[in-house]
Amino acid sequence: MPRRKQTGEQARTIYEVDLVTKTGQRLAVEVSTRLIYQQGKATGVQGMVRDISSRKRAEHNLQIQRAYLEQLFESLRTSVR
Secondary structure, three states: OOHHHHHOOOOEEEEEEEEEOOOOOEEEEEEEEEEEEEOOEEEEEEEEEEEOHHHHHHHHHHHHHHHHHHHHHHHHHHHHO
């Protein structure tokens, strides 16, 4: 029997997916699930879904800013030489 089951510890699975709402809006979510065991057998799944759309937008904006700054610094470096 795996050690996790013996100690009562539950392994979680976490992943990100893009969903489409009824209105057609795209929604980035993080899904966290774990198996529920009874008498050593998996009998169910418990899960939670969290909206991470604003975090994804912030990460995207940071990537754009970083690329802009890298390009700016590179152009400054070549113009100073």
